[in-house]
Amino acid sequence: MTEKLLIDNVSKTFNGKISLDTTSLSVSDGELITIVGPSGCGKSTLFNIISGVLQPTEGNVIINDKDVTNVPGNVGYMMQKDLLLPWKSTLENILTGVSLTRKPTKEDLELAISMAQEYGLGDYLDNFPHSMSGGMRQRAAFLRTLMFDRDVLLLDEPFGALDSQTRLSMQEWLLKVWAEQRRTVLFVTHDVEEAVFLADRVVVMTPRPGRIEKIIDIDLPRPRTRTILTDQKFVEYKRMILNLIYGGGKE
Amino acid sequence: MSNEKPKTISSISDSNSSSIFYPIISIIGLIFLWWAVVEAFDIPEYVLPGPFATFHEIILDWPELWHGFTSTGQEFVYGFIIGSLVGFVLAVIMANSKLLNKILYPIMIVSQAIPVIAIGAALVIWLGFGLAPKLVIIALIVFFPVLINVLDGLQSVDVDMLNLSKAMGANRWRIFLTVQLPATYVPLFSALKMSATFSVTGAVLAEQTASSQAGLGQYMMAQASRLNTKGTFAAIILFAIMGLLAFSLVSVWERLATPWKQHSKVPFYRQARIAHRDIPSSQVK
Numbered sequence A: 001m002t003e004k005l006l007i008d009n010v011s012k013t014f015n016g017k018i019s020l021d022t023t024s025l026s027v028s029d030g031e032l033i034t035i036v037g038p039s040g041c042g043k044s045t046l047f048n049i050i051s052g053v054l055q056p057t058e059g060n061v062i063i064n065d066k067d068v069t070n071v072p073g074n075v076g077y078m079m080q081k082d083l084l085l086p087w088k089s090t091l092e093n094i095l096t097g098v099s100l101t102r103k104p105t106k107e108d109l110e111l112a113i114s115m116a117q118e119y120g121l122g123d124y125l126d127n128f129p130h131s132m133s134g135g136m137r138q139r140a141a142f143l144r145t146l147m148f149d150r151d152v153l154l155l156d157e158p159f160g161a162l163d164s165q166t167r168l169s170m171q172e173w174l175l176k177v178w179a180e181q182r183r184t185v186l187f188v189t190h191d192v193e194e195a196v197f198l199a200d201r202v203v204v205m206t207p208r209p210g211r212i213e214k215i216i217d218i219d220l221p222r223p224r225t226r227t228i229l230t231d232q233k234f235v236e237y238k239r240m241i242l243n244l245i246y247g248g249g250k251e
Numbered sequence B: 001m002s003n004e005k006p007k008t009i010s011s012i013s014d015s016n017s018s019s020i021f022y023p024i025i026s027i028i029g030l031i032f033l034w035w036a037v038v039e040a041f042d043i044p045e046y047v048l049p050g051p052f053a054t055f056h057e058i059i060l061d062w063p064e065l066w067h068g069f070t071s072t073g074q075e076f077v078y079g080f081i082i083g084s085l086v087g088f089v090l091a092v093i094m095a096n097s098k099l100l101n102k103i104l105y106p107i108m109i110v111s112q113a114i115p116v117i118a119i120g121a122a123l124v125i126w127l128g129f130g131l132a133p134k135l136v137i138i139a140l141i142v143f144f145p146v147l148i149n150v151l152d153g154l155q156s157v158d159v160d161m162l163n164l165s166k167a168m169g170a171n172r173w174r175i176f177l178t179v180q181l182p183a184t185y186v187p188l189f190s191a192l193k194m195s196a197t198f199s200v201t202g203a204v205l206a207e208q209t210a211s212s213q214a215g216l217g218q219y220m221m222a223q224a225s226r227l228n229t230k231g232t233f234a235a236i237i238l239f240a241i242m243g244l245l246a247f248s249l250v251s252v253w254e255r256l257a258t259p260w261k262q263h264s265k266v267p268f269y270r271q272a273r274i275a276h277r278d279i280p281s282s283q284v285k
């Protein structure tokens, strides 16, 4: 497979404190990578660097063989908070990614409406965010990221605030969207189960200083459904990753 | 996945019809109280004229009062607009430059600490007795709440939202227009409502310190010096009307400009036009 994204010896130091130690990662086109690790291990910092918002202390970010270090606008980014604008309707919020750089066309509008309808927001196109539930807001934020049409998506704990039921259906939904649209996805989560369920590869990070501890290939068949959650191999992956994070390896 | 019902706050928007009703009742009540106090304690007219005597006076002296009302109203409106604009622009400048913020902030505080009357005296020396010194005085009173509130609004914007906009490739100007500017609306209108009433006070002060023309403040002082209590109160009533009018106009504007504060949906002209489309039955109910 061709290489889509290369994180090349990237590191970040805040006020003399290393938040992200030298990190390298190569991501293939259409791959779904999940990143797990305890709070403060530099996951968001890494995303901020990839998205071009934060300048790395050292290293480069390469997308489609082009050096895009410090160049924003090349990836779709969804942060931990939904960050919907309170004065915009769902539809206007979904279109924000477009309208920040150009005037939305009729096609943009129609695409946004049909996506919203397909993904359960059809009845809430005109609603302000404050009148919607957390799950719907999260969906709107996700659609905004999709509408900002880039082939690399950075998702920072997109489902972290959702209840477990909504979360599972959102995960299956994400796999569906990913399978349909073949985007390259980097997905941060605290939930090891979620990480294994979604991923081609799981990147395990550890703190002080933040770094990649191990990268694990998840060799499970696709398409995956929730029945896989109790599969022997699945449970084995889960245990392995939990041990890496919590250091419970001594048995 | 589709059985989440949105919380709505339509109950708040249902109060539209009563939003005019209660203020009218309370003002009628206030006038009644005024009348009752004058009657009950048998207060002589030269101390406190009753509402009827005062309204009678307004009608009698209408041409001159109206003239005063319009010329004071003019100062008031211009001063209000200039003050608000200056406050707003200063806030934008100060929010965008830490250095200018540090330099300008103390000056802003000083501008409010010096009594307006004192500034007025100096302004008369510099600018004479025309419209200019009065506008400056009103603007000085108005700009400060606007500055502070808009600055607050600009600084309350989530840094992550700014980063996200940047990540989506927006330039600074776009980010300002899309993310920062609308965030100032709510605090801006709080300030404008305050300023709307402050600037009436400003207009009176301005006419006291820097006027030779026939404004309402001038009229009031003239009547007071003649111990014409009825005339003084006639002017006071017109000031009250001016303040109420300004406040109401700002409130109406606020409702139009910040629909998300009262409604759960965007106004009709911003709604998605999907009527012509066949809405697919896949919309799970």
Ligand SMILES: Nc1ncnc2c1ncn2[C@@H]1O[C@H](COP(=O)(O)OP(=O)(O)OP(=O)(O)O)[C@@H](O)[C@H]1O
Binding pocket: A014, A015, A019, A037, A038, A039, A040, A041, A042, A043, A044, A045, A046, A210
């Ligand atoms: N702007 C900043 N200035 C100084 N330190 C920062 C800044 N941003 C992040 N850090 C530090 O960098 C480290 C990594 O932060 P980061 O937000 O990347 O962690 P994270 O893995 O995303 O954590 P979480 O799972 O809680 O979101 C933390 O110790 C944090 O305090």
Ligand SMILES: [Mg+2]
Binding pocket: A043, A044, A045, A080, A156
């Ligand atoms: Mg984080």
